[in-house]
Amino acid sequence: MTSDVTHSLFYMLLARDRATAIHSRNVAKYAMTIGVALGLDSEDMKELYIAALLHDCGKVALPDKLLKTSRSYTRWEKQMMQQHVVIAKKxxxxxxFPKKIIDGIYYHHERYDGMGYVEGLRGESIPLFARIIAIADVFDALTSKRPYRDPLSIQQAIDVLKESKGQFDEELLDIFLRYINKSYVDTVKNI
Known part of the structure; x- marks a missing residue:
């Protein structure tokens, strides 16, 4: 059941906002690399993939005005945008859906230093899937074209992640950066 519903939700997101769906697919790919490096078992890998793929599914309920704006959000708009995780959880x-998937989605904007949202969780109290998705989410956001800015290069995004003290689980970030650096070097070698 979960597989059919997952695909349905993803295609609903694709129909609603193609850019968010593509972002979600990329986040799932990046999250899986961290999961593999951690040695997660096949069931956890499946659930991590679903959580990452659907991490922004709550955005289907948000107006285009929020999803496609090219300016900074007002305080009220920012609060509205933050509701996407609450909508997704409900x-x-x-x-x-299993609790691990829901928690990965609901908490993916928490920060390791406790400065994130929705509940201000910190450190290891943030579920593992959410800590993984947070890194993948930010990396893809940085390297993708947005209505309000051009994409950063892979190296620029890596530099931003390295400078984001306190935002991410450092162990998971190191794993991800090793993967990205290796992947980047392999890509350059093959050109």
Missing amino acids: LLVNLG
Whole structure:
């Protein structure tokens, strides 16, 4: 059941906002690299993939004005945008998704230093899937074209992640940066 519902939700997101769907697919790919490096078992890998793929599914309920703006959000708009994780949690709870998936989605904007949202969790109290998705989410956001800015290069994004003291689980970030650096070097060698 979860697989069919996952695909349905992803295609609903694709129909609603193609850029968010592409971003979600990229986040899933990056999250899987961290999961593999951690040696997660096949069930955890499947659930991590679903959580990463659907991490922004709550955005289907947000107006275009928020999703496609090219300016900075007002305080009220920022609060509205932050509701996408609450919307996603309610949707996925009602569809019977496992708690690990829901928690990965709901908490992916928490910060390791406790300065994130929705609940201000910090450190290891943030579920593992959410800590993984947070890194993948920011990396893809930095390297993707947005209505308000051009994409950063891979190296620029790596530099931003390295400078983001306190935002991410440092162990997971190191794993991800090793993967990205290796992947980047391999890509350059093959050109």
